[in-house]
Amino acid sequence: MSDPLIQLRGVTKVYRRDQFEIPVLEGIDLDIAEGEFVALMGPSGSGKSTLLNLMAGVDSPTSGRIVVAGSDIAQLGEGELAPWRHRNVGFIFQFYNLIPVLTARENVELPLKLASLSRQDRRLKVETALELVGLADRMDHYPKQLSGGQKQRVAIARALVTAPTFLLADEPTGDLDAASASDVLDLLGQLNQEFQKTTVMVTHDPRAAERARVLYHLEKGQLQREHTGAV
Amino acid sequence: MFQLSLKNLLRNKRRTFLTGASVSLTLILVCLLGAVLTAMESAEGSADNRIVVRSAISLTFSLPESYWQRLQQMDHVLAVTPLNWFGGIYKDERPENFFAQFSCDPQTLLDVWPEYQIPQDQVATWRQERNSFICGQALADKYGWKIGDQIFIKGSIYPVDLTLTLRGIYTEPNAPSAEKSIYFHRKYLEEALGNPGQVGTFFLRIDSPDNVGTVVQHAEAMFENSEAQVRAETEKAFSLSFLEMLGNIRMFLGAIGAAIVVSLLFITANTMAMAARERTSEVAVLKTLGFRQGHVVRLVMFESLAVGLGGALVGLGLAYVLVRGAARGMENVFPIFGTLAVTPPVALLALGLGILIGLVSGGFPAWQAARLSIVDGLRKLA
Ligand SMILES: Nc1ncnc2c1ncn2[C@@H]1O[C@H](COP(=O)(O)OP(=O)(O)OP(=O)(O)O)[C@@H](O)[C@H]1O
Numbered sequence: 001m002s003d004p005l006i007q008l009r010g011v012t013k014v015y016r017r018d019q020f021e022i023p024v025l026e027g028i029d030l031d032i033a034e035g036e037f038v039a040l041m042g043p044s045g046s047g048k049s050t051l052l053n054l055m056a057g058v059d060s061p062t063s064g065r066i067v068v069a070g071s072d073i074a075q076l077g078e079g080e081l082a083p084w085r086h087r088n089v090g091f092i093f094q095f096y097n098l099i100p101v102l103t104a105r106e107n108v109e110l111p112l113k114l115a116s117l118s119r120q121d122r123r124l125k126v127e128t129a130l131e132l133v134g135l136a137d138r139m140d141h142y143p144k145q146l147s148g149g150q151k152q153r154v155a156i157a158r159a160l161v162t163a164p165t166f167l168l169a170d171e172p173t174g175d176l177d178a179a180s181a182s183d184v185l186d187l188l189g190q191l192n193q194e195f196q197k198t199t200v201m202v203t204h205d206p207r208a209a210e211r212a213r214v215l216y217h218l219e220k221g222q223l224q225r226e227h228t229g230a231v
Numbered sequence: 232m233f234q235l236s237l238k239n240l241l242r243n244k245r246r247t248f249l250t251g252a253s254v255s256l257t258l259i260l261v262c263l264l265g266a267v268l269t270a271m272e273s274a275e276g277s278a279d280n281r282i283v284v285r286s287a288i289s290l291t292f293s294l295p296e297s298y299w300q301r302l303q304q305m306d307h308v309l310a311v312t313p314l315n316w317f318g319g320i321y322k323d324e325r326p327e328n329f330f331a332q333f334s335c336d337p338q339t340l341l342d343v344w345p346e347y348q349i350p351q352d353q354v355a356t357w358r359q360e361r362n363s364f365i366c367g368q369a370l371a372d373k374y375g376w377k378i379g380d381q382i383f384i385k386g387s388i389y390p391v392d393l394t395l396t397l398r399g400i401y402t403e404p405n406a407p408s409a410e411k412s413i414y415f416h417r418k419y420l421e422e423a424l425g426n427p428g429q430v431g432t433f434f435l436r437i438d439s440p441d442n443v444g445t446v447v448q449h450a451e452a453m454f455e456n457s458e459a460q461v462r463a464e465t466e467k468a469f470s471l472s473f474l475e476m477l478g479n480i481r482m483f484l485g486a487i488g489a490a491i492v493v494s495l496l497f498i499t500a501n502t503m504a505m506a507a508r509e510r511t512s513e514v515a516v517l518k519t520l521g522f523r524q525g526h527v528v529r530l531v532m533f534e535s536l537a538v539g540l541g542g543a544l545v546g547l548g549l550a551y552v553l554v555r556g557a558a559r560g561m562e563n564v565f566p567i568f569g570t571l572a573v574t575p576p577v578a579l580l581a582l583g584l585g586i587l588i589g590l591v592s593g594g595f596p597a598w599q600a601a602r603l604s605i606v607d608g609l610r611k612l613a
């Protein structure tokens with residue numbers, strides 16, 4: 001097997017609040033192969049979001065190495081991390097985090113504004129992404145005119161539009177009803193199967209976890225591989 | 232990129248409008264104060280090297296004509312001319328028909344006001360004809376007077392009426408407000424009154440502004456023990472004396488202006504900061520998407536600069552209209568305010584303040600946005 005796409009070695013994270021030290025992650029080792037669909041479960045406060053944030057390069061570990069596609073992002077400063085995130089990470093939030101003043105189309109276009117693309121190219125990419133998530137008819141709607149499930153699909157389109165190396169989703173169905181959640185999970189599964197998009201998803205929902213091929217359990221700072229799912 | 236800023240501004244239209252309006256209001260105030268201060272400062276038509284000598288008791292008391300000689304003999308004095316304020320009524324008593332009328336000595340008047348430009352032949356005729364007068368170009372334009380025209384002025388301070396023939400028109404390009412006066416022979420007035428030898432004010436031209444202080448002191452000292460003591464002051468101070476009664480009005484106005492600007496700056500800055508704080512998670516999301524510190528700084532700064540600059544431009548426009556209206560309304564009553572205008576330096580100051588308000592009010596939130604850690608920003612949302 002080739003080198004894993006994402007490789008964590010001895011990753012620790014300790015939060016400091018006043019004099020207290022809160023150890024959240026204690027020596028995490030994790031390999032995620034390209035094209036993998038990984039689910040991450042664990043009790044509330046166990047550090048799932050923290051771990052995801054470290055892989056997304058929005059937070060830095062107290063110690064350890066996080067190697068993504070050959071480069072150790074724990075060594076990068078914010079000035080280098082921002083463009084790195086733009087190239088490699090598609091992040092999906094629990095609460096969608098769409099910009100309320102922008103339409104679906106403009107929200108999806110936002111990350112493309114950082115790339116040197118012509119207006120037409122941007123438009124094409126945005127429309128392709130929105131069609132892919134099934135919102136071709138909602139492009140000019142504002143977030144408040146969309147349902148939760150639709151908002152999350154816009155958010156997925158925004159994560160996809162830059163063709164990132166991998167997708168990270170923090171409880172993407174946490175705020176959705178069962179039907180919408182199922183749609184969103186179908187979409188993520190489809191992206192993984194059809195486009196081999198490497199995906200790491202944090203979830204509390206066992207049904208969501210079932211969609212993944214690999215399931216990890218995080219508790220008391222330790223990571224355990226639970227089972228290998230379907231496929 | 233800036234589309235997002237603009238849309239953000241439109242998101243809370245009322246707040247954007249109120250913030251912009253408060254900037255506008257501040258700058259209208261700044262412009263008004265600036266215009267008044269500029270007008271007072273320049274006291275246009277008042278040279279730095281002219282001194283007014285008048286009765287120490289009050290402007291309504293006159294001085295003996297014999298002082299003329301004695302003032303003339305003082306060191307540094309180039310020329311002396313007597314001037315009386317006639318204060319009569321032309322046509323009717325409406326303020327727009329009010330202008331300054333002086334009885335003067337035609338032989339020496341122009342020695343004290345050498346900046347008045349008037350053809351020599353007109354001066355010669357005027358000097359010869361006892362019931363003639365000269366007027367400024369602006370006044371001649373206003374009433375359509377031509378050389379040879381006769382005007383009638385009804386006395387209100389003095390119990391005599393004047394019938395005068397126009398014999399000369401002068402211009403003073405540097406001080407348009409000075410073109411709104413007429414000058415006629417004091418001999419003509421004295422004959423009509425039958426009470427010669429009374430002078431309201433003497434105007435002195437001094438060789439250099441540096442010597443003005445000395446001459447003022449000496450003039451006052453010279454008549455210390457005479458029948459009528461005098462007060463000497465610069466022409467500028469003289470023009471302002473009615474305003475100076477209010478105390479040091481310039482400093483007063485300046486201080487109020489500064490206080491308003493500073494307090495508004497804080498209010499605006501606070502509003503902008505609040506607007507930015509509400510969007511902490513938005514900034515975190517942008518950063519997650521790969522926007523750098525520079526991007527978010529520009530985003531926030533653009534917003535506040537747009538409000539600051541927009542407010543400034545609107546304020547400037549309104550101030551311009553207001554000041555023009557005020558100038559029209561007051562120029563005849565207080566000629567010093569006839570020149571009231573939002574001068575380029577005042578306009579620049581206002582514009583600069585608008586930009587400053589934008590920079591300061593955007594600076595702090597921008598700095599916060601740049602420093603914000605993504606994790607903290609996202610956390611606030613959950
Ligand atoms: N910035 C921070 N400062 C201090 N403590 C923090 C900070 N961020 C997270 N923590 C702590 O780290 C622990 C892990 O937080 P994290 O958000 O990663 O948990 P989680 O597994 O995602 O929980 P949940 O399922 O509720 O989302 C928690 O105890 C939390 O209080």
Ligand SMILES: [Mg+2]
Pocket residue numbers: 048049050170
């Ligand atoms: Mg979490």
